[in-house]
Amino acid sequence: MIYRAAEAVLLTESEVERSFRRLFVNQEVSDATFEKAESLIDELRPENPLRHRLTVELDELRAHHAGSK
Numbered sequence: 001m002i003y004r005a006a007e008a009v010l011l012t013e014s015e016v017e018r019s020f021r022r023l024f025v026n027q028e029v030s031d032a033t034f035e036k037a038e039s040l041i042d043e044l045r046p047e048n049p050l051r052h053r054l055t056v057e058l059d060e061l062r063a064h065h066a067g068s069k
Contacts, residue, residue: 011043013050020054029065034058 011019020040023033037058044051 011040013044013048016040016043017050017054020057024061029061034062037061 020037023029023037023040027033037054041051041054041058044054
């Protein structure tokens, strides 16, 4: 019997950023949207500058969204 390990699909920085941006364009922003954004950010290494930048942007988007309710 042959066992195959599941292959992890790693996203590039460009793919993470593009997917992050698409989450917040022309659609309803919900808690699920923020969870998806966090999952994308988690794809990046902790020391990655893009991770820091997107985390700050996500915090700002959350604050804006909470203020507009």
